[in-house]
Amino acid sequence: MKTRSEVGADRRVSRSIGLTLLALVAAFPAFNASIRNSAYASDNRSKVSLQFHKCATGSRDACVVDGDTIWFKGQKIRIADIDTPEVSEPKCSSELALGNRATDRMLELINEGPFEIKAWPGRDTDRYGRKLRVLIRDGRSLGDILVSEGLARTWGGRREPWC
Template identity: 75%
Template sequence: MELQKNDHSLRPEVRYRVKKIIVAIAVSGCALGAHIFGVVPVAGAASVVISPERTYRKCFGGDRFACVVDGDTLWIEGAKIRIADIDAPEISEPKCATELALGNRATDRLIELVNQGSFKLRAWPGRDEDKYGRKLRVLIRDGRSLGDILVSEGLARTWTGRRQPWC
């Protein structure tokens, strides 16, 4: 007995066209959903605008969507970001009490800065990630780096390519 081809199947060119339409609808739906919920891509983007719809706080426990780790590291939309143009004192493993105190002040100030409104997240030229897998980005508001604000207030240093002691 010979197998018969299903007469109800679509011609190959029609199937291809239908697949393209379905993919286009899916992509459009994802883009619309991202726009509605304020999700902004972080990886690989040259510059994106972040409009915080949540209040950034110090990272605690498992919440790593929108929080500040320390004076130069934060989580934005679920991506771990290292502010690439500065170095702030450590608070997780400080070398002395002075570094811890200054690191806590830098952390608190960064929380204030990111909660003051929208800012741009700009890629760091030449490198996308550091050795810990953090995205290297510069945070900019009104043409000024938020890192520069921390530097001008004595809470961070301009990044020179290596860490300097805080003690």
């Protein structure tokens, strides 16, 4: 049987562990972006430097579908680290407006200069067959730029409503 002193010590240790875990969870998004970006910065592969346009009928060589989906060399790519508002089936007019802004901004970002397309760790494709990739320029995710500008959310594993 534990003494009163030992029980008190156990409670203090448990409380300390709980507070530490709470602090880590609260700081996770910032650390996640920092770790992700630093890992990508050290991986230098061939860079993409094509002129992209908005997708329409015809060529799917280098075009932007929406804020988090592109076509590149005939392959549909889901930008895996973000979620942007829908433009094809928005739930409300504000989602459509923000989705259009996110699409236009992603097009601008992609066309600002060479970038790298990196594999998403642990998963190659989504349930729709799209390749899961992250777009990186100078060690920074283009998706993180959209997040910082309020045009996207960091991908958390499921879609959240925009309306």
